[in-house]
Amino acid sequence: xxxxxxxxxxxxxxxxxxxxxxxxxxxxxxxxxxxxxxxxxxxxxxxxxxxxxxxxxxxxxxxxxxxxxxxxxxxxxxxxxxxxxxxxxxxxxxxxxxxxxxxxx
Amino acid sequence: xxxxxxxxxxxxxxxxxxxxxxxxxxxxxxxxxxxxxxxxxxxxxxxxxxxxxxxxxxxxxxxxxxxxxxxxxxxxxxxxxxxxxxxxxxxxxxxxxxxxxxxxxxxxxxxxxxxxxxxxxxxxxxxxxxxxxxxxxxxxxxxxxxxxxxxxxxxxxxxxxxxxxxxxxxxxxxxxxxxxxxxxxxxxxxxxxxxxxxxxxxxxxxxxxxxxxxxxxxxxxxxxxxx
Numbered sequence: 275x276x277x278x279x280x281x282x283x284x285x286x287x288x289x290x291x292x293x294x295x296x297x298x299x300x301x302x303x304x305x306x307x308x309x310x311x312x313x314x315x316x317x318x319x320x321x322x323x324x325x326x327x328x329x330x331x332x333x334x335x336x337x338x339x340x341x342x343x344x345x346x347x348x349x350x351x352x353x354x355x356x357x358x359x360x361x362x363x364x365x366x367x368x369x370x371x372x373x374x375x376x377x378x379x
Numbered sequence: 380x381x382x383x384x385x386x387x388x389x390x391x392x393x394x395x396x397x398x399x400x401x402x403x404x405x406x407x408x409x410x411x412x413x414x415x416x417x418x419x420x421x422x423x424x425x426x427x428x429x430x431x432x433x434x435x436x437x438x439x440x441x442x443x444x445x446x447x448x449x450x451x452x453x454x455x456x457x458x459x460x461x462x463x464x465x466x467x468x469x470x471x472x473x474x475x476x477x478x479x480x481x482x483x484x485x486x487x488x489x490x491x492x493x494x495x496x497x498x499x500x501x502x503x504x505x506x507x508x509x510x511x512x513x514x515x516x517x518x519x520x521x522x523x524x525x526x527x528x529x530x531x532x533x534x535x536x537x538x539x540x541x542x543x544x545x546x547x548x549x550x551x552x553x554x555x556x557x558x559x560x561x562x563x564x565x566x567x568x569x570x571x572x573x574x575x576x577x578x579x580x581x582x583x584x585x586x587x588x589x590x591x592x593x594x595x596x597x598x599x600x601x602x603x604x605x606x
Contacts, residue, residue: 280590282435284494286425288596289438293456294389294483298604300468302383304420305460310434313425 286314383462384469385415387444388594389455389480400444403466405473408480411448412469420460449594453488455480456596471605483599489566490545491592495576497533497558497585499526532583533557539579543572548597557585561597 280288290311388411392404400413423434430439438459445456463469473480505518537558541547544562552559564572580587 280494280593282430282439284590285442286435286438288593289441289456289459292596292600293458294599295458295602296386296461296463296472296604297602300464300472300605302462302464304383304417304462305423307458307460310423310425310459317425 283314283317290314381417382414383417384412384465386457386461386463386469387411387413387441388448388457389473389484390448390452391484393452395448395451397444397447403469403473405470406477408473408477408484410463410469410473411444412463413444415462417462420462445594453484454594455483455487455599456594468605472603475605476603479603483601487563487595487598490563490595491566491569492595492597493544493562493564493572493592494588494590495536495540495558495560495562496556496588496590497536498588499529499555499557500586529585530557532585536576536579536583536585536587539575540572543568543575546598561593563595563598 290307291314387400390402390409390411392402392407392409395402395411397411400411402409403412419433419437423437425434426432429435441459445454448454463472502522507515510518537547537549537560540560540562544564545568546563548561550559550561562572576587576589579585
């Protein structure tokens with residue numbers, strides 16, 4: 275067998291989506307080829323391939339993805355809220371512990 | 380549903396050693412087939428494209444059989460998952476479509492498919508914090524100009540490659556792709572095709588990914604019926 279073969283995405287795209295189709299009574303349908311092809315197309319069309327190759331630069335670039343700025347803001351805001359809540363929980367725990375100690379006495 | 384006759388490709392009827400699959404010949408044409416367990420094809424899923432998924436293994440094998448035939452003779456790859464009713468059905472098909480199949484085989488004979496992808500150049504993310512409004516607009520304009528130049532360069536490349544190929548097809552482009560073309564190139568023009576590809580890639584400063592040679596998958600989109 276030939277070892278010179280393409281990447282899996284390239285091979286799947288060709289094998290599943292290209293080539294001669296045999297129709298009529300002589301062929302038996304064993305694979306839901308349309309569904310598979312659709313999924314392969316979606317996979318290739320989605321930026322997933324590129325992302326796997328480390329080419330997701332645009333997702334964090336505010337120039338191409340205006341939401342990137344918002345996302346960064348959101349993350350900061352969440353971190354701030356998280357810190358504030360931690361402080362409150364610690365404060366409440368201290369109060370509960372103090373009350374329990376006073377009751378024991 | 381137990382075993383069936385899986386068909387890989389159509390070729391000319393001539394001896395080919397395939398270690399498994401065999402040829403059903405009829406009047407100079409042949410179908411490359413193998414008996415398979417049909418259960419292997421039922422319920423195939425496309426999840427993550429990993430090499431060891433059942434779909435990937437079967438697709439790779441399909442491609443490997445097609446390539447083995449392709450090294451010796453012109454080939455029309457069949458769509459993945461083609462299972463024939465019987466040996467009789469295979470003969471009926473070759474008989475009913477003899478002229479059409481012969482013409483398609485002549486069309487791809489001595490030719491290989493090459494895939495060419497051009498991706499948009501990667502750019503550093505812009506740091507907009509300390510950028511003035513004017514600087515931002517300048518930057519934005521520059522990027523739009525760059526993007527337009529890259530698109531034109533990709534179109535120039537496609538034009539040049541198309542002129543050196545017997546046939547070509549372009550796929551729909553996804554976000555970071557500027558060109559995804561397949562070119563059916565005659566053995567006699569292959570050197571010229573690749574020389575031009577190398578020259579233009581350097582000259583236009585494009586980031587190009589070349590795949591191939593492939594059997595003529597992208598140039599055999601046709602339906603055959605037995606009647």
